[in-house]
Amino acid sequence: MEKKTLRSDILLILTSAIWGFAFVAQLVGMDHIGPYLYNAIRFALGSLSLMPLILFFGKNRREAYKSSGLNRKGVLIAGIAAGTVLFLGASLQQVGLQYTTAGKAGFITGLYVILVPILGIALSHRTGLPTWIGAFFAAAGLYLISVKGGFQIGRGDLLILACSLFFAIHVLTIDHFSRKIDPLVLSAIQFAVCSFYSFAVAVFREPIILEDILQATIPILYGGLGSVGIAYTLQVVAQKDAPPAHSAIIMSLESVFAVIGGIIFLAEGMSLRGYIGCGLMLLGMLASQWDVIFRNSIKKEKKMQISPQK
Known part of the structure; x- marks a missing residue:
């Protein structure tokens, strides 16, 4: 279990990186x-980037569906739910x-750190003291990093605040489904759903000009293949062995x-x-792992006491 926890932490750190x-790519x-x-x-790029892997691991995926008790309809419903959020x-x-600065956006988005354990209580998730302490230090660090000068709630800030709520719900949604559904399939479906909704809105609200799209090629590629295809999939894989908070x-x-x-870039x-x-x-990250660190140290100490002296 400890190896799985360490692997999950490494994947989550890579995801956060x-x-x-991606904030740079989104702004550019x-x-x-x-x-x-x-x-x-x-x-759309993120969803398409997973198709070769889904086809390659197709046989194992069918066995996974049987063991989880979900049929294709259940998998599709889960993907639509995650994609909508x-x-x-x-x-x-x-x-x-x-409508707001990148610094404020970074801080307000990061409030999902606090919202996840709060929302988790309603779902009967156990949230220990180390997690709350870690959340406090993480939120304080986010504030120092992101907020410069006075903090005023404007239109953009309110939109980002609402965004953090839905990201918190998304973390809990992934936590619920990632143990039942293959992460590649879940990721591909939710990305496709998100892309469909986004394109539907863009058709009515924004100009769609090929030349403009080509000028944004590099940010789009990073946002599609890196931030979406790789990072969100790593999140789904990692959360199979890590509590949501x-x-x-x-x-x-x-x-x-x-x-x-x-x-580096700006x-x-x-x-x-x-x-x-x-x-x-x-x-904050270390504090959130205190339980695991403490348990590991006790186990090692017991092994040293039980093992014969040489």
């Missing part, structure tokens, strides 16, 4: 195309970025990687306040 750098992409069209194309969260974030805290590290991406500097925020984020 990809998502953090909207220099050329609208938010709904950007999401429509990138989520994902569409609402991703759309609110992408549109909200047009714990997963949310680790994934909130995307704010740290967003700062790093800004430094020549943005980071103050001492930012470095302190990164430290609090790391402290």
